[in-house]
Amino acid sequence: MTRGMLLGAAAMALMAGQQMPAHAQAQAELAAITPPAKAFPQDPGSDYFLANYTQYEAYLKQLAQQSTRMKLVDIGKSAEGRSQWMAIVSSPANLARLDHYRDIARRLAKAEGLTSEQAQALAKEGKAVVWIDAGMHATETVTTQSQIQVLYRMLTMDDAETRRILDDTIILFAQANPDGLELVADWYMREADPKKREFRSIPRLYQKYIGHDNNRDSYMSQMPETTNINRVLFREWFPQIVFNQHQTGPAGMIVFVPPFRDPFNFNYDPIVMTELSEVGSAMHSRLLAENKPGSGMRSAAPYSTWHNGMERSVAYFHNSIGLLTEIIGGPTPENIPLIPDTQLARNDEPLPVAPGEWHLRDSLEYQWSLDRAVLDYASRNRERLLFNIYRMGANGIARGNRDSWTVTPADVDAVKTAGASKTSSAGATAPATPVEPARARGSVDPALYDKILRDPAKRDPRGYIIPAGQADMPAVVTFLNALFKTGVDVERATADFTIAGKRYPAGSFVVKTAQAYRPHVLDMFEPQDHPHDVEYPGGPPKAPYDVTGYTLAYQMGIGFDRILDGFDGPFERVPDLLAVTPGAIKGKGGAGWLIDHRANNSFILSNRLLKAGVPLFWLEGPTRVAGESFGPGTIWVPASAAAKPIIAASVRQLGIDAIAVARAPAGRTLALKPVRVGLVDQYGGVMPSGWTRWLLEQFEFPFQVVYPQELDAGNLNAKFDVLLFSDGTVPAPANGPYRAGRESSMPKPEDIPAAYRPWLGKVSDDRTVPQIDAFARAGGTVVTIGGATRLAPLLKAPLQPALVKETAGKVEKLDTKEFFIPGALLRAKVDSAQPLAYGMPAEVDLFFDRSQSFRTVGDAAGVARISWFDQPRPLRSGWALGQEKLQGTTAVADVDIGRGKLFVMGPEVVQRAQPYATFKFLFNGLLYGPAVAATR
Incomplete structure (x- = not known):
């Protein structure tokens, strides 16, 4: 029975002189809502079944028609064009005034122009807003299947707690990755025999481009799903709680639940962390009260609150409580292993769970308890949550309007150093006395607080x-x-x-x-x-x-x-998203156009011109035209009827200028040519390759994805001008000097559809490398990034990894106690007169994540150093242990291999498509190598 049918029944009762009691009408509505078991081919949460997004979407629309507790909203399209739905659940009275409550949430979160008294009044009137999503990582199937059941229960239960939650809160239930749910569920259900069903062997990433990294895009918002979610969270609804659900839980346990381990990011307001601990405690307590053992917190898992890129962590920087749970389970039953250490109760693992068989339905019941705990907390603390998000926002405004300081580890170290120096000059510190308790033994001169921690500079x-x-x-x-x-x-x-x-x-x-x-x-x-952060004093760094x-x-x-x-x-x-200021054609010369190489968008224009067959050149030296200076690599386009309309349309769209000149520039030029790029990937998908694919599409580079079997078949020069190896595409031995990326096993060919069998295989030393070598020596360009730079010595380039040690004749990576840079920004020199660095400044920040750097060996003939570390402390942002070992090493190199080129880029120059400052290393390489080969 639909909502309209129910209202019709009520009207008929009135016409017959009967009065349908409000309670009876409500009960009739709740009873008429279709349960999941009747809406899906099988009840979601049962063994060996996964509902896909098409089925889920249909059920959402059905619920929206049947329930007065729910409103369905399309928040935008996914990468593959599906609607990303959000179900807003609350009491009918609240849904009737959604705009009003959303405005209260906005005013309190933004905190502008509000007094404390006004904020308290709004908090008293407003409703707590809670975001609960599912399916961000599509192979984490518990979250999507449980959301179906949670929605149904919230729309049909009529107990006192449910009514209170609906009255006090507005819940935003969202699906974070529609495309992934469709892919994974369909792949799992393709087997008729339930016992053969699995999703470990899905052939590609479960987000069109970036797979698991869809939870690393939050501050950049490059993927459409992230943009949709961020718009809801920080521009439309401003929830006080953001609950991001994941799996899998720690081994020997059921679920990880906050609070998290340190480190604590120094930028966000501390209130958000103490509230996070409150909610986490409420979640654990509810599980324990319901005799659901096996939850862990803090040291039970590696999750921290430092990095801003994840959905639940970006919330902290917006004064919202970001929650993450990681639970075990899936449609195929599994066993909880016996891990002795998890059987000993402690603060971070209060109630151990017994080993045994575990079913998806078990996980759903845990997830229901966790959701209810969060919603109950939001209901009971409604006013405080609303007022505190205002308080944190007001704190931010106040701190931004006065002198303020953020104390970081470097500042504390400076105080300790200064304090130790004073103690040393004054003699040994006296032992503690009753006046000076033991906890004060580490104290230093209080004057250092103002001198160092409150230094005006x-x-x-x-x-x-x-x-x-x-x-x-x-x-x-x-x-x-x-x-x-x-x-x-x-x-x-x-x-x-x-x-x-x-x-x-x-x-x-x-x-x-x-x-x-x-x-x-x-x-x-x-x-x-x-x-x-170390495992223990004097121990190795904690990852x-x-x-x-x-x-x-x-x-x-x-x-x-x-x-x-x-x-x-x-x-x-600025009222909304910015558009680039349109560029223009400047000057009136008729010989052709000059375009500055420094804007990344110049590569889009170049690719459009090359696609149209327009002659295109790079000037090898600097030039000056009409009082304007241009550096090496300036783009030169001779006048032609084909070029003019492309340039005229593109400069306006791309926000770059073209300078029309009266005569061709003097000096040497490098003639570009259309390129055929092979982007290497493998079965299951490599995330850095996926990010690179997205990036190439944005800048309109022509390419095709190539798999190891095709590389092994040889004759590569007939198909490609460039082979591009992203980080993670070249396997590497364990404990060796190169990072290998995530290890993945290949399914048997007979276990997957025939269309995907050509994707199987991995780059190998014995079969693939000889074909790559032949390709380069015949004039091809090989681009290697991150761990893929392992190809350099295999191709006999006169380069060797610098960050290594030799043990029993075997080259290994340095011990982490000697060298450890786990994702940081380092300052490096750049030779922008080299074609691989055209358009770049003399110094640049490189993203370095357990990367490799190089030294030349032998006479190093045919090696050009493009970017290098010239100082002992290149760290600009992050954490670097042993960074002095980088001094004098080469980060990016241009190597001649026969008639071709090898470009070695140790750092991640296209890391998650974020470092726009280093994209040109890649973009230049894609065009420069083939151009040189054509002239040899």
Whole structure:
């Protein structure tokens, strides 16, 4: 029975002179809602069954028609074009006033123009907003199947707790990865025999481009699903709790539940962490009260709160409580192993679970308890949650309007060093006395607090100014849009202005820190200073959860000024996402056009011209035209009827200029040619290759994906000009000097559809490398990034890894106690006169994640050093142990291999498609290598 049928029954009762009691009408509605067991081919949560997204979508639409407790909203399209649905669940009375409650949530979260008294009044009136998603990582099947059952229960249960939750809260149930759910469920269900069903062997990534990294895109918002989610979280609904559900749980346990282990990021408001502990405790307590053992927290798993890129962690920088659970289970029953250490109760594992068989239905019941615990907490603490998100936002505004300091490990180390120096000069520290308790033994001179921790020169900025007229303004727009997508307020100057004695042009951008999302602003502009986190004093470093240094402004090469004192000017708030300022054709010469190489968008124009068969050149030396200087690599397009309309249309769209000149520039040129790029991948998908595929599409490079079997077959020069090996595409021995990426097993050919069998296989030393070598020596270009640089010595390039040791005649990676850089930004020199670095500045920030650096061997003939580390402390953001070992080593090299080229890029120059400042290493290589080969 639909909602309309129920209302019709009520009307008929009235016409017959009967009064249908409100309670009876409500009960009739609840009873009429279709249960999952009747809506799906099999009850979601039962063994050997997975509902796909098509079925889930149909059920959502059915529920929306049947229930007055739910409103269905399309929040945008997925990468493959599916609608990403969000079910808003609350009481009918609340749903009737959704816009009103959403406005209250917005006003409190943004905290602008509100007094404490006004905020308290709004908090008393408002409703707590809770986001609960599912399916971000599609092979983590518990979350999607449980959400179906949770929705049904929330729409049909009529107990006192449910009614209170519906009255006090507005719940946003969302599906984070529609495409992945469809792929994984269909792959699992393709087998008629339930016992043969599995999804470990899916042939590609479960997000079109980036698979598991869809939970690393939160501050960048490059994927459509991330953009959709961030818009809901930080621009439309502003939930106080963001619950991001995952699996799998720690071995020998059922589920990991917050709170998390350190380190604690120094930018966000501490209230969000204490509230996070409260919610986590409520979740554990509910499991225990319901006799559901096996939950763990903190040290039970490696999850921390440092990195901003994940959905639940980006919430912290927006004053929202970010929750992560990791639970075991799946449609195929499994066994909980007996791990002795997990059987000993402790604070972080309060109630051990017995080993035994486990079913998906068991996980669903745990997930239901966890969801209910979160919702019960939100209901009971509604006013406090609403007021505290205002308080944190108001704190951010206040801190941005006054002198403030963020204390980091480097500051604390400076105090300790200064304190030790004073203690040493004054003599040994006296033993503790009753007046000076033992806990004060580590104390130092209190004057160091003001001298070091409150040094005026180390104040947090009041804001950042991004001057107009930078070499790559489209990249600036992309950076600002990343901020805007995460709810940050951005302003633009309407006229020239002067701050701290410096003149800025109209069109410059301003990001002030006096805003509610100040923690996120600081995290995107300021360097991360990760603590020196070790397993035990003097022990090896403890691996962080994801990367440690990621300052987006550094990665993207954005020029900005930190303003330490209060300032204002002729600024207006940017209302929505920015478009690039249209470029233009300047000058009236008829010989052709010059285009600056420094803007990444110049490669889009170049690819369009090459696709049309237009002659295209790079100038090898600098040139000067009409008073304007151009560096090496300037693009030269001779005048032609084919070129003119492409340039005219593209410069406007791409935000770059073309200079029409009267005569062709003097000096040597390099003639470009259309290129055939083979992007190497493997069965199951390699995430860095997927990111690179997305990047190549954005910049309109022609390419096709190539798999190891095709490489092994040889004759590669007939098909490709360039072979591109992303990190993770070249297997490497364990404990060797090269990072190998995630290990994955290949299914048997007979176990998968015939269409996918050509994708099987891996790059191998014995079969693949000889074909790559022949390809390069015959004039092909081989581009290697990250761990794929293992190919350099295999191709007999005169390069050897520098960050190694020799043990019993075997070359191994350095011990982590000697050298450990787990995802950080390092400053490196660049030779921008070399074609591989055309358009780049003299220094750049490189993303370095357990990467390799190189030294030349022999006479090094045919090796050009493109980028290198010239100082003992290149760290710019993150954590680096033993960084001095990098000094003098080569990060990026250009190597002649026969008639072809090998480009060796040890750092991740296209890391998650974020470091716009280093994209040109790759883009130049794709065009430069084939151009050189054509002239040999």
